Amino acid sequence: MNKASTKRLNRLIAVILLSFVASPLTMGPAAAEQLSLFRIGTGGVGGTYYPIAGLVAQAISNPAGHCEADEVCGVPGLVAVAQSSSGSVTNVRDIAGGRIESGFVQSDVAFWAYTGIAAFADDGRQTSLRAIANLYPESFHIVVRSDSGIETVPQLAGRRVALDEAGSGTLVGAELILEAFELVEAGVTVTYLKSDDAMERLVAGELDAFFLIAGYPAKVVQWANEHTDIRLLPITGPETATLVEVNPFLQRDVIPGATYEGVGQVETLTVAAQWITREDIAEETVYGILQALWRSDARRLLDRGHTQGRVIRLETALEGVGIPLHPGALRFYRSVGLLKRRDSNENPTN
Numbered sequence: 001m002n003k004a005s006t007k008r009l010n011r012l013i014a015v016i017l018l019s020f021v022a023s024p025l026t027m028g029p030a031a032a033e034q035l036s037l038f039r040i041g042t043g044g045v046g047g048t049y050y051p052i053a054g055l056v057a058q059a060i061s062n063p064a065g066h067c068e069a070d071e072v073c074g075v076p077g078l079v080a081v082a083q084s085s086s087g088s089v090t091n092v093r094d095i096a097g098g099r100i101e102s103g104f105v106q107s108d109v110a111f112w113a114y115t116g117i118a119a120f121a122d123d124g125r126q127t128s129l130r131a132i133a134n135l136y137p138e139s140f141h142i143v144v145r146s147d148s149g150i151e152t153v154p155q156l157a158g159r160r161v162a163l164d165e166a167g168s169g170t171l172v173g174a175e176l177i178l179e180a181f182e183l184v185e186a187g188v189t190v191t192y193l194k195s196d197d198a199m200e201r202l203v204a205g206e207l208d209a210f211f212l213i214a215g216y217p218a219k220v221v222q223w224a225n226e227h228t229d230i231r232l233l234p235i236t237g238p239e240t241a242t243l244v245e246v247n248p249f250l251q252r253d254v255i256p257g258a259t260y261e262g263v264g265q266v267e268t269l270t271v272a273a274q275w276i277t278r279e280d281i282a283e284e285t286v287y288g289i290l291q292a293l294w295r296s297d298a299r300r301l302l303d304r305g306h307t308q309g310r311v312i313r314l315e316t317a318l319e320g321v322g323i324p325l326h327p328g329a330l331r332f333y334r335s336v337g338l339l340k341r342r343d344s345n346e347n348p349t350n
Contacts, residue, residue, distance in 0.1 A: 035063055038080040038285070040275075041091035041103030043168065045084055046196040046220030047212065048138070048308055049104040049273065053082035055305040056275075059298035060289045073297060075288040086194070088169030089119055095278050096126045102281070106138065106169040106213065107272040108249035111322035119172050130279045130326035132286060133293070134319045136311040137270040139255050140173060141212040141221055143199075146229035148208055153177065153233055157186035159208035162198035170195070173271065174211035176247065180239040195220040203227040213271065215308035216259050225260045232266040240269065249320065272320045279326065286328025294336075314338070 040057060042049035062074035074080070083100060085091055091103030092113040105113075112118040116125035144150045150159065156178075163178075164170035171192070178184050193201070198210035199220050212218055224230050232255060244250050250269050257265040277286060292298060294314045302309035318325075318338060325333070333339035 034077060036078050036285070038078055038102065038289070039083045039100040040080060041085045041094055041100045042082050043085060043087040043104070043214075044194045044196060044220070046194075046199065046218065046223065047087075048215035048218055048306070049087070050082055050084055051219070051306055052135070052215070052273075052308055052312075053104060055302055055309055056080070056293065057082050059295075059301050060292045062292075073295065074292045075285070078285070078288070080289075086165050086167030087171075088167075089172065090167030092120075092126060092129065092276075093123070093167075095276065096128055098278070102132065102275060102277040104135065104273055105276050106172070106249075107134070107274050107320050107322060108247065109169050109172060110274055110276055111249065114323040128278050128280070129323050130277055130281075130329070131321045131323050132275040132277055132290070132326055132329050133312075133317040134321055135273045135275055136215050136308040137251070137253065138169075138213050138215050138273050139253060140177070140235055140269045140271075141214065141216075141218065141255070142177075142209055142233040142235070143202065143212065143221055143224055144209045144231050144233060145202060145205075146231045148231075150209060150233065151231070153181050153235060153239075154183070156181075156183055156188055156209055156233075158188065160189045160191065160206075162191045162193045162201070162207055162210035164198070164211060165192050165194045168194075169271075170211050170213040173213045173269075176243060177211070177235065180243045196223075199224045202230075209233070215273065215306075215311075216255050217307060221260055225263070230260070230263065232260070232263055232268075234267045235269050236267045243269070249322070274321065276323065277326055281326065281328075283326075283328040283331065286326045287332050288328075290329060290332040 040053040042053045057080035060074040061078055061080045062076050063079050065076040067073035088105045088109040091105050092109060094100045095103050113120045113126040114129050150156065163174040195212050198207060201207035202210055202224055212220060244252060249271050253268055253270040255266050255268055302312055318333060
């Protein structure tokens, strides 16, 4: 982090406590002089949501209401913070329940929540959800020790495997993999641990594998690799082809060699990470957030901050969005020519 970014971050920290007494974000720009808190639900600190959301929060925050020459200019009066959580499913429920203003969510989870299917069959349709932007692809990681003898997904049979914790998008994806490879009844000993706990147990030899869905490089995988030699299992074969066919949000991809030191290229699957919010968040707030996010100064912040930050691009901001856009997002994307005029309840991918 450079000197200017450190200065800005320190300023944000200094005003965060004050922002907790600000009124909810249902106001327009006339209240810019009043600090407003905009929470971004993420995942565990060892994943990718958390550091990316931290960069985004820096880009869109501007508690002082003005900008100095060496700073990124965000929304006047806005204090955005990255808030750690269990992941996508929890973020959806917290957004819909009014406990946070926005969150990063897997595209499949967002669609399931809006339509009330799959993981949200019991919850019912979460029709208040609205999209802000598509962000970057998240890769499926299946991490094992190099000395485990496990080289393929079917060889997880009879092993101790962590699927992440309840409320995470990783858990949803891991269960899809286990089902597709017919491992549900294969004696797999499943545990539900957040990724940093799973990493520690893998390193200690108390676990054989853990799943993680995150943009690469993921810190928790780097941490594991620093303490023991690891391997990433390829997700290939006819089972994978069926998964992609049945789940259109999944795509084939590779994690490049040397992403993690000593680990070669591996075939895997990806799902898009998207930023969503709730329909009652003020149009002006979301419009201002997107204006700030796609400025050239924010671009430099994203490019320097994380490999996946460089992938977050305006031209792909609507790719794979399967729920309606927020009115503020509709207004912004129309203004920059990415979206033709359409009804605010219409899915932009239709």
